[in-house]
Amino acid sequence: xxxxxxxxxxxxxxxxxxxxxxxxxxxxxxxxxxxxxxxxxxxxxxxxxxxxxxxxxxxxxxxxxxxxxxxxxxxxxxxxxxxxxxxxxxxxxxxxxxxxxxxxxxxxxxxxxxxxxxxxxxxxxxxxxxxxxxxxxxxxxxxxxxxxxxxxxxxxxxxxxxxxxxxxxxxxxxxxxxxxxxxxxxxxxxxxxxxxxxxxxxxxxxxxxxxxxxxxxxxxxxxxxxxxxxxxxxxxxxxxxxxxxxxxxxxxxxxxxxxxxxxxxxxxxxxxxxxxxxxxxxxxxxxxxxxxxxxxxxxxxxxxxxxxxxxxxxxxxxxxxxxxxxxxxxxxxxxxxxxxxxxxxxxxxxxxxxxxxxxxxxxxxxxxxxxxxxxxxxxxxxxxxxxxxxxxxxxxxxxxxxxxxxxxxxxxxxxxxxxxxxxxxxxxxxxxxxxxxxxxxxxxxxxxxxxxxxxxxxxxxxxxxxxxxxxxxxxxxxxxxxxxxxxxxxxxxxxxxxx
Numbered sequence: 001x002x003x004x005x006x007x008x009x010x011x012x013x014x015x016x017x018x019x020x021x022x023x024x025x026x027x028x029x030x031x032x033x034x035x036x037x038x039x040x041x042x043x044x045x046x047x048x049x050x051x052x053x054x055x056x057x058x059x060x061x062x063x064x065x066x067x068x069x070x071x072x073x074x075x076x077x078x079x080x081x082x083x084x085x086x087x088x089x090x091x092x093x094x095x096x097x098x099x100x101x102x103x104x105x106x107x108x109x110x111x112x113x114x115x116x117x118x119x120x121x122x123x124x125x126x127x128x129x130x131x132x133x134x135x136x137x138x139x140x141x142x143x144x145x146x147x148x149x150x151x152x153x154x155x156x157x158x159x160x161x162x163x164x165x166x167x168x169x170x171x172x173x174x175x176x177x178x179x180x181x182x183x184x185x186x187x188x189x190x191x192x193x194x195x196x197x198x199x200x201x202x203x204x205x206x207x208x209x210x211x212x213x214x215x216x217x218x219x220x221x222x223x224x225x226x227x228x229x230x231x232x233x234x235x236x237x238x239x240x241x242x243x244x245x246x247x248x249x250x251x252x253x254x255x256x257x258x259x260x261x262x263x264x265x266x267x268x269x270x271x272x273x274x275x276x277x278x279x280x281x282x283x284x285x286x287x288x289x290x291x292x293x294x295x296x297x298x299x300x301x302x303x304x305x306x307x308x309x310x311x312x313x314x315x316x317x318x319x320x321x322x323x324x325x326x327x328x329x330x331x332x333x334x335x336x337x338x339x340x341x342x343x344x345x346x347x348x349x350x351x352x353x354x355x356x357x358x359x360x361x362x363x364x365x366x367x368x369x370x371x372x373x374x375x376x377x378x379x380x381x382x383x384x385x386x387x388x389x390x391x392x393x394x395x396x397x398x399x400x401x402x403x404x405x406x407x408x409x410x411x412x413x414x415x416x417x418x419x420x421x422x423x424x425x426x427x428x429x430x431x432x433x434x435x436x437x438x439x440x441x442x443x444x445x446x447x448x449x450x451x452x453x454x455x456x457x458x459x460x461x462x463x464x465x466x467x468x469x470x471x472x473x474x475x476x477x478x479x480x481x482x483x484x485x486x487x488x489x490x491x492x493x494x495x496x497x498x499x
Contacts, residue, residue, distance in 0.1 A: 062095045178203075217334045241460070243271065249449055262293060269424070272305065277485065314487055317489035354383065355383065355414050357404045433458035433476070
């Protein structure tokens with residue numbers, strides 16, 4: 001097992017105990033041991049709770065912070081993980097696992113230079129550690145690649161990948177027996193054949209994949225940043241949350257709820273790709289339905305429809321493994337045109353992450369966001385993709401290390417200002433597949449059951465009817481999939497301490 005992967009067992013660091021403290025330190029050690037057991041059983045919530053209690057009794061122990069940092073990493077609380085790893089290093093400059101954990105946290109947040117500094121420290125201290133050396137070299141490669149990309153991107157008029165494609169001259173070989181577009185167009189017959197083809201773990205011909213991508217970009221470019229739709233009294237729409245490359249669970253949604261059609265519209269609320277190892281299949285199926293039913297099949301951008309996330313969590317690696325780097329560049333372009341939010345009947349607002357770091361944001365402000373770019377580190381676009389609700393009033397620093405957490409008062413104020421009833425967002429795994437918070441005004445929906453093959457959560461989707469817009473929740477459980485593990489294409493650096 002690589003350095004830093006397991007919760008540590010050994011005793012306390014920090015200053016020696018003063019008289020009368022020995023009992024507290026013993027209790028802290030007992031709590032840490034309980035936390036380690038919860039960690040082994042993948043009950044990270046309780047692991048965090050018991051590590052926290054141990055820290056309360058002995059706040060000078062670097063290992064407690066290091067272990068809690070790893071538990072936070074497993075639950076994607078990268079901001080908290082970063083903070084704990086930093087604290088562990090402050091308490092003990094020689095605590096190597098602290099540098100590992102901090103590097104992993106920074107990697108998860110796309111802060112590659114900061115991660116590189118910590119890997120450098122580890123390599124200096126442990127020059128013969130092969131794992132550390134490999135991670136340092138890999139991280140260094142990414143930092144250099146990013147610098148190169150920035151240098152060539154400085155040309156304002158970035159050329160579209162579409163301009164360099166000659167799709168017409170791509171030939172489909174005689175031996176290819178899979179689905180093909182009908183005179184260049186997606187049809188229902190094509191979609192049914194495609195879903196079966198993918199279910200059998202076969203690859204769509206690159207020409208067809210390129211045709212779908214080029215056409216879907218043309219459709220998305222014409223859409224506004226805030227899509228506004230009207231449901232008539234008798235109509236309903238299905239809202240789905242994160243699918244994260246879990247293709248067989250996506251097929252199950254269509255099995256349970258019916259295929260998309262003009263009378264069975266869908267909204268998929270971001271995070272279609274990454275983590276799950278069938279992301280190409282998920283996204284091309286969703287794009288195909290977008291082309292087939294452009295006004296009745298809606299896709300909103302998630303924080304994982306971005307270059308930084310795709311580079312780390314597997315989508316870039318998957319596209320390169322199944323197709324080419326050029327195709328990933330085209331996916332990246334297409335993702336930049338995905339709308340950021342959708343409003344139903346002027347009353348329900350749907351976005352991937354949540355509400356804003358500042359008061360006073362209006363629907364008009366959302367309409368004005370220039371979305372065709374990689375999201376910035378702060379501001380309304382970042383918040384729509386990244387923020388999370390919290391139970392207490394006000395705002396807090398994000399557990400993820402990006403955007404913020406917002407309380408019930410923030411939700412209430414935003415809804416009143418914009419004459420909305422409630423918001424629907426995704427972005428967080430929930431045991432039941434959904435969660436209703438903020439007095440019913442903030443709803444989370446998550447549609448990747450047994451997330452990453454290990455969380456044991458249900459998935460869910462929501463029905464909204466035009467007559468009353470009251471959410472109806474439908475839960476489902478994970479279905480079997482071929483033996484390809486999640487994160488199979490993820491960056492090797494992230495396999496330390498991650499799901």
